[in-house]
Amino acid sequence: MRIGKQQALEYPENANVKGIFLREQSYSDKAYLEMRSQIEEYCPGLNEELEGFAEGFGYQPNQLKFYNDAWLIPGGCSLGAISPPKMSDGKTYVLRNYDLSPDISDMRLCKVDGRYTHTGFSVSTFGRSEGLNEKGLCVVFASCGMPIGKYPGMREPVVTGLQFMVVVRAILETCKNIEEAVYAVKNMPVGTNMNLLLADANGEAALVGTYDGVKYII
Template sequence: MKQVYTDIFQYRGSHYDFGYQQGEWLKHSPILSKREKQLGSKKERHFKIDQDQVISAIKTFIPGVLEEIYGLADALEMNMEEALREFGGYYLEYGKSGCSIFTGKDYLIRNYDSHPVSYEGRYMLYQPTDGGYATLGPAMQITGRMDGMNEKGLVMGYNFVHRKKGEDGFICNMIGRIILETCANVEEGIQVLKELPHRHSFNYVLLDSTGKRVVVEASPRSVSYRKSNISTNHFELITEENRYRTDESRERKMNILSKGEELEDGYQAFRMMNDSDQGVFSSKYDAWAGTLHTAAYFPEDMKAAFAIGADRYPVIFDFSKWLKGERVNVKKVKGQLEPDIPFLNMHE
């Protein structure tokens, strides 16, 4: 078992200042240097961008993040093309992964399944002062969000479906950031998902403070949505976009469905997703489908829970208190994983 951890960062201020501060944090982190070594020659092939096109797309959907990237570039002494390639969330390749999401009327529980070698180990609480909603959730590729909740009680998580027939567009974690920072409810989230360009095919699960919950199936060619409380790694509406084999994804969904009928509250739902004997938590790390974190969001109470690894008691974040100015005292969330591989944020 490997001891791993996620660092907790919190910031209130403008997007540019937030970006600059993140750049200062990254100077003391191995994340960027490790990623550079991992990508090697692939970087030039997969990270090609049209700078004007990327800037235009970010300005259209989340202009604050462009200022954040300027701040990152200045702190890290990068030119803008390099910063957009690293942090712009547009055109980038995305490794395959698993993931399962289960929602109730007042909670969303999400297992993020991938490989430790790509996991940044950064959980962000950010309250912008120059526009956009305050958010919390785990970060991916610095500026993106894997799942999270905003100050309006909108919750978002996503599930990988496939990368075939990719087109120019935003990748999943930047789309997650756009939804959380610019949308107040499920309807607004659906509309944004219909309007923005998608690089790959993903399910986006949305839950808001009214209890409305949907699964939005989004590919570069089509976007549809359905009312459902379970999402894994296949489409049920735009089935022509599915991978050839979806057996494991469908089996996981049926397992969640059968167990979910007996659940009484969000804590029981968390245990179903996080306990290693429930058949949902995955140890398939070699296939980039092992569970790295289990996240839970409760929009009515404005609280979030987060755990790394299986069979854990989660760390609870009271987002309502944080929004009123209180600081989170937790600096790290620690856990254990089966493979002997550190996260990107660890100096090993």
């Protein structure tokens, strides 16, 4: 614990430094205890150092970002749709979990002249990862395998084409139903590997996938 406290003294007391190492909200007890027990088993002594570091800033150890960064859990964005006949209220339900941080996306309501009004989550401000437009067409996205892109850690594209964030926005702004959305994807160059789950106000749903230039519709 002494080593941890000593390391805390190496950093000035300011909000920026705290933001690098600590979070205001604690991790859940279950997640924290699981992460802590694995470290205790395979790297004994590190927990005491982390506790001392947190104490040096006046925080609890379960507020340290290190625990979350050090214990990896597999996962991926999941999509789902339930058709009207299976629901008591006769409505379509679209489900989507999000495995990335909400800090990198915000929800926007977008009204552009000559385009369908839509609401959805932004990607790089101008793109969309999912959304719902005024015609009742809903689009949700999940990467198909390793994300494609130009940043470190991402897979390089095999074909030339649009990134998912442009494809999703184009569908939301120009399509009113499944038929139009499927047609749009089939006829635009897509360079990313993705799964798009589509659902419209007519109770129709479809899964559109692209992988290295190959497109499929379910």
